[in-house]
Amino acid sequence: MLGGLFPRDAGVENILSPRSDGYRPRVLDIGTGTGTWAVDVAIQYPNAEVVGLDLAPVKLGSTPPTNCTFLVGDASAGLKSYGRFDVVHARAILQGVKDYHELFKDVSEVLNPGGVFLALEAEIGMYDEHKVPFGIQQDGDP
Numbered sequence: 001m002l003g004g005l006f007p008r009d010a011g012v013e014n015i016l017s018p019r020s021d022g023y024r025p026r027v028l029d030i031g032t033g034t035g036t037w038a039v040d041v042a043i044q045y046p047n048a049e050v051v052g053l054d055l056a057p058v059k060l061g062s063t064p065p066t067n068c069t070f071l072v073g074d075a076s077a078g079l080k081s082y083g084r085f086d087v088v089h090a091r092a093i094l095q096g097v098k099d100y101h102e103l104f105k106d107v108s109e110v111l112n113p114g115g116v117f118l119a120l121e122a123e124i125g126m127y128d129e130h131k132v133p134f135g136i137q138q139d140g141d142p
Contacts, residue, residue, distance in 0.1 A: 012087055015086050015114070016045040016047075019047075026048065027048055027051065027089065028085040028110070029050065031055075032070065033058075034059075035054075035068075035070055038070070046065065047067075048086075049067055049069075052068070052071070053071050054071075075090075076097060076099065076102070079106040080110060086114075087117075088110065088111055089118045090117075090120075
């Protein structure tokens, strides 16, 4: 879908590349789900610290790389307790977020200067049997 772990022009590769000063970039995967994206980033960037966050425990089939950890927590309750990050990733979390405005504010507070926030959601709609989209119902509509 993205042609890789993230869009090519997002600047993520530069942020996560090894640095001569030994700095370890940090990545937060909000709504990590299966943990696959976090594990793949940890493998591709062994110098980075990758944290996967989800409402439910991740059930991996194998041990994740040593630079990848998974935490159970609610991103809607705030992110500051998890530290600061250079890359924040959130994909397909629509159903688990109570307030997107507040989440984006929290992300801006934990994102280091020059960091990147990657967010991707699918367009969700409901359609009738003729593939005509249902409109928004108002109070009193059948």
